[in-house]
Amino acid sequence: MSKKQVSLFNDYTKGVWDQNPVFKQVLGMCPALAVTVSAMNGIAMALATTFVLVFSSFIISLIRKLIPSQVRIASYIVVIATFVTIVDLVMRAQFPELSKELGPYIPLIVVNCLILGRQEAFSSKNNPFRSVLDALGMGTGFLIALASLGAIRELFGSRSILGVQLLPDAFEPWLIMILPAGAFLTLGLMMGGLNAMILRRKRREEADILSKHIPKTYVAASEGQEV
Amino acid sequence: MKTIIAMLVTLTIIGVVSGGGLAMISGWAAPLIAANKKAATERAIFLVQPEAKQYEAVAEVPYELYRVLDEGGQPTGYSFPWEGNGFQGNIRMMIGLTPDLATITAIEVLEQVETPGLGTMILEDPFRGQFNGLKTEPQVDWVKGAPPTKENEVQTITGATISSKAIVDIVNDGLARLRTDLAQGGDK
Amino acid sequence: MSSVTVTEAPTGQELLLSTSPHLHSRWTTKQLMWFVVLALVPCVISSVVYFGFYQLVIITTAVVFAAGTEALIQYLTKKPVTISDGSAVITGLLLGLIVPPYFSPAFTALGAVFAIAVGKMVFGGLGYNIFNPALVGRAFLQAAFPVAITTWTIPQFAVDAVSKATPLAAFKFDNVVTPLTPLVVGNVGGSLGETSAIAVLIGGIFLLVTGVANWRIPAAMIVGMLLFGGVLWLLDPAAPDPVFHIFAGSFLFAAMFMASDYVSSPVTGTGMWIYGLGISLVTVLIRVYGGLPEGVMYSILFMNAFVPLINRYTQPKLFGEGKA
Amino acid sequence: MIFKTFPGGVHPPEEKELSEHCAFERMPAPSIVILPLSQHLGKQARPLVEKRAVVAEGQVVAEADGFISAPVHSPITGTVKSIGRESHSSGYAREALVIVPTEAKEGETLPEPQRLPALDPAIISVADIRARVKEAGIVGQGGAAFPTFVKLTPPEGKQIDTVILNGCECEPYLTRDDRFMIERPDAIISGLQLIMRALGVSKGVVGIESNKPQAIASMESAVAGQPDLSVCALQTKYPQGAEKMLIKAVNGREVPPGKLPLDVGVVIQNIGTAIAIHDAIAHGEPSITAALTVTGRGIRNPKNLIVPVGTPLSEVIAYCGGLTEDAAKVVVGGPMMGVAQHDLDAPVMKATSGIVILTQDEVRRQEETACLRCGKCIDACPLHLLPTRLARLAQLGMIEEAERLNITTCMECGSCAFICPANIPLVQWLRLGKQRVVHMQRNR
Amino acid sequence: MELILIFVSAALVNNFVLAYFLGICPFIGVSNKLSSAFPMGLATTFVMVLTAIVTWLIYHLVLVPYNVEYLQYVSFILVVASLVQFVEMVIKKVSQPLYRALGIFLPLITTNCAILGLALFIVLKEYSFVEGIFYGVGAGAGFTLAISLMAGIREELELADVPAAFRGAPITLIVAGLLALAFMGFAGMITV
Ligand SMILES: Cc1cc2nc3c(=O)[nH]c(=O)nc-3n(C[C@H](O)[C@H](O)[C@H](O)COP(=O)(O)O)c2cc1C
Ligand SMILES: Cc1cc2nc3c(=O)[nH]c(=O)nc-3n(C[C@H](O)[C@H](O)[C@H](O)COP(=O)(O)O)c2cc1C
């Protein structure tokens, strides 16, 4: 791949993991916690958010040079709120059930720190194409986070994932998983677990580098063994 | 000054475009949303009145009340949305009644925020079914931990006593209101 | 940092070096903890007497899983395994004693694992947790299995029909105030360890007399209950009298064994009073106005969250800064 | 009877019975004398003699260097063997003169022991009292070894109304002050009156803990009929003898942090200091002996001794029958604040009040665990500090926060570490924290 | 009485942060020091009350009469944002110390879902003007309580041996979870 391609590719992928909005940047936490009682809700929320994110990024990137910086935030908010209203209207018209489930959290996409944050950090400085890629990447990352959180909570809280029962009837569902406390705890434990894995890998890599670049005897000596 | 004008102009343009766009989409969505809402209400009206075929709104009372009719247009009872406090928040339900208000045909919970899996058992049949054909004179009563012995009693759900009582209370509250209003209005 | 160097003395004996003080009181962590375990024996006995030998299965499960979880986590994170200090045993034992009779051992085990893993180890283990681990375990179980944990079995020798529900549930839902005698003896429904005030008091007074538990917290809780419970009783005819409040449910048990947990309670004397009074206040409010019949567990957890702030604002005045 | 006291503190086992019945004995001259130039708080003394010089008992061999300093006198007649760094009971080697007794050779005469001229305590002037206390090299016997004449020369404008003699001896095991009060009450009263005269004060109090009934009786009969003197019996509790605590108990005043007893109108002196002052004036004796208790389960014959300053610990121990089989720790001072010794060549010094030898059983270290936040250390701290938090802050290097929480106020009494069930070496951390705070303040 | 119940309900029983998941980002982001958490709570309370007032007026005096409820989100957020900006400017002019204590938090708060959430809930629950204000005060008090408790706990945890992997956001979320468990005791106490 050419250098340019690599950087475009990176525009997309960074949001998926390295800068995952939920796990790494701790943004957009409210919807992440509130709606993830099931995988389906998480996915729907993430898709709605991604829709708003992508379109607002596109529009804002297009008009970025026309907006005076003093009314920057206000303009972003209006653009975002417009798309959120569209999502909300469409959902209420076409998917009344889902709209009822996600309740007041759809309008709150307006203030989702993730969306505003991306406009400030990226779309206001880059061309529409890259902004859309960035938005798609962040959206994917958000989707991964919300879907996995929703899946775990649904599995233990209702024995199923995406409505498919996976655990036997003998398994008593843990009600706490679909309560607020369960949301915080699950996400906290997930993040801790991920961090532990990352730390472990880092430590192992460091050990590898050490053993490759430092003469054996030195390593042994530093570990206090007789050489 | 120039920047202020630029600011105002930008915001106005964005506002107008956004407002215009939304007005268009809303124009498309509003009837659909209204239809959805109407469908939901209708579904609920007939859910608590399985026999009924048509309905009409009763205008004499300052709240929603539907008189349901059979094929021939004869009144067969009332469908009646009412709400009150549950364990966590508001519970809104539809109550089906016979014309003399002495018997409940069925109930349906429309909106609630009770604890999933616990308070939400009020939505399910072991509990809800108890209201089919329940007598309402002098009022609906509840018992805890034992099957009901009287015609106007329901048994509360273990672990969700409060939600169960809330349903009973809402029914009684609505009935009381209805009785006074209909007695005055002389609807029969 | 503990610099214990050994050198040769002219007499040929090895001399120990360490900094002052060179004397130490007889208390050690281990000893404190095992005293608490000892103090809980009367409650274990009363649970067997009232609810049968099967309860030992629940209690043992809780202890084994609590201690096992601690050992496992310490082993996995390559820390010294310190279950012999007895603190995890207490957590397990207490958890076992605050679940209902015939509670599922599987749920108990899950609660014990959660209590130690999330209530204690993620904070860094002994001494660092903010919330009382045993109560974290119980609150988890209550939120996960609310029906199972409010299903009460009648004691073996129950004489009256009233004791089907716990005295507090009977009060809340049927407005029945259980008389004092069964409450004191323990012949009522309730969690394994809490029903008998006599058993609780034997263990509790043992802890207070030996100085293991600080007397201030139980004292503050009882004073607070008399105060707030009394005021409500006078104002609101529907509220029960304060003595009923003290003897019903897990109030005494929690006052003696759980609110007095060092780690999750304030370190200053004034702080302990505020903490104890706060627990009583929240307990009364939940019991009288809340949706739940019993509020002691939530009150303690709620006040646990205040402990850092309480400690900060009740710092003792430096000697010499009070008066000239 | 309710005894006065202060809030907080701890109750270590008292263990006074090992030596409280032993009357003072004079220990014979040792085979070698190691005379540190720094036996006091402040600047070390400047030597006045050369190697191989012959010195007389009582001769000044090093002079005070500066205001807060004290001269050193030779405790024996002998030859200066060397001047250099020698063992010191602080654990660090310090500058010292080493003197060995000399036999008179043919034709030579050894110098006579020197004494200062005796003065009449009844008529001595304030200036003479201060001069004599300074000349005699007297330092506080209460542990800190602060040059006494400094305390007797308060800055202009300070109003002092009370002198308290500290007869608490709150450290477990030690019985020196107890024996002094039983054996020499009149010398103590004389010393107290001299201090009062030097400071122009008309109120003198002797504070004694309730576990020394004999001493209380003895001192009470000594003050009988003297309306300006009194005995104050105090509750037995450590650290009752710490000056701030003693003042609080005796007259309810609190010395603010960073201030001195002087600032609340009080001067405190130890019982032993009073005797030293009396002896220096009435008998012209310079500070060449130390009175101390040698005790503990690790020594065969516990004793209360008068020992020439500079005697190596090993000789004192040998004089008391030597260490027992299970002796494990030799502490100079009391067990709560004293310093454990690794080198028994270290000498007895002017302010050495005791040697405590603890056994294996007594010093077995308990396992250290994390802090339980039991608050016992906070209840115990007589200065109302937060030992647990200060120690943790020191451990994590959060020095500014430790400073904000007044770590430097800590007097290292050890009450907190004594009571701590988690066996955290709190005092050690507190010391480290204090050092780092001082260091940081210096760099500011 | 009803008003007090609304207040208690919003503050304790249905705490915005712990039960409704609103304002989580500042709750996690600004809770590491009590000295910033508490002012943040106060500033949020202030903005919430303002929001309750202006959005109620807009909704009932403009949106409903002209049948343009679909402009709710756009208008609410825009008005709140400009209002906060205005208040910030006023505070800066009037009192520097107050600005330093509260002002710096104000822009952060605008883009915080608790504010918009409040406005939407007031519409959804059909509160009257005065009820809306009490609701705003209660929600703000609940937010202040939660974020202050969290800050106290996090300062304490700085001295604790929290495993490296759990430092920061994970332990904060777990504490929030345990706080939510503790607040469940108030469930069913008051329902408004
Ligand atoms: C997490 C949790 C959620 C609860 N949710 C409800 C609920 O939605 N509805 C209800 O009536 N009770 C609920 N409760 C229980 C009640 O507070 C109360 O304990 C119960 O109604 C008592 O009923 P019982 O006496 O039949 O066990 C809940 C309890 C917990 C711990
Ligand atoms: C249950 C109980 C209640 C007590 N109540 C008090 C009390 O109210 N006031 C008091 O001073 N001591 C009380 N004590 C005595 C204390 O145990 C102890 O003597 C006192 O805290 C001494 O501490 P201090 O030296 O710090 O004052 C009580 C002891 C127990 C076991």
Ligand SMILES: Cc1cc2nc3c(=O)[nH]c(=O)nc-3n(C[C@H](O)[C@H](O)[C@H](O)COP(=O)(O)O)c2cc1C
């Ligand atoms: C913890 C502590 C305990 C003390 N205990 C005593 C004591 O028991 N007797 C005593 O004379 N001095 C004791 N002191 C020293 C006194 O505070 C004070 O310095 C001394 O009495 C002053 O008299 P001096 O200058 O004659 O030594 C103690 C100091 C501390 C810090």
Ligand SMILES: Cc1cc2nc3c(=O)[nH]c(=O)nc-3n(C[C@H](O)[C@H](O)[C@H](O)CO)c2cc1C
């Ligand atoms: C007096 C006393 C009371 C205790 N109470 C509890 C308790 O209620 N819950 C618990 O998990 N551990 C308790 N423990 C054990 C220990 O303090 C607890 O596991 C720590 O919180 C773990 O860090 C107690 C210990 C003592 C000495």
Ligand code: SF4
């Ligand atoms: S060390 Fe002990 S006996 Fe000696 S002066 Fe200090 S307190 Fe008194």
Ligand code: SF4
């Ligand atoms: S205060 Fe005095 S009497 Fe009491 S223990 Fe301390 S030295 Fe002994």
Ligand code: SF4
């Ligand atoms: S050593 Fe310091 S902190 Fe500890 S009790 Fe003594 S004065 Fe307090």
Ligand code: SF4
């Ligand atoms: S006494 Fe020890 S365990 Fe108790 S609070 Fe103090 S330092 Fe912690």
Ligand code: FES
């Ligand atoms: S998403 Fe709610 S404050 Fe950020």
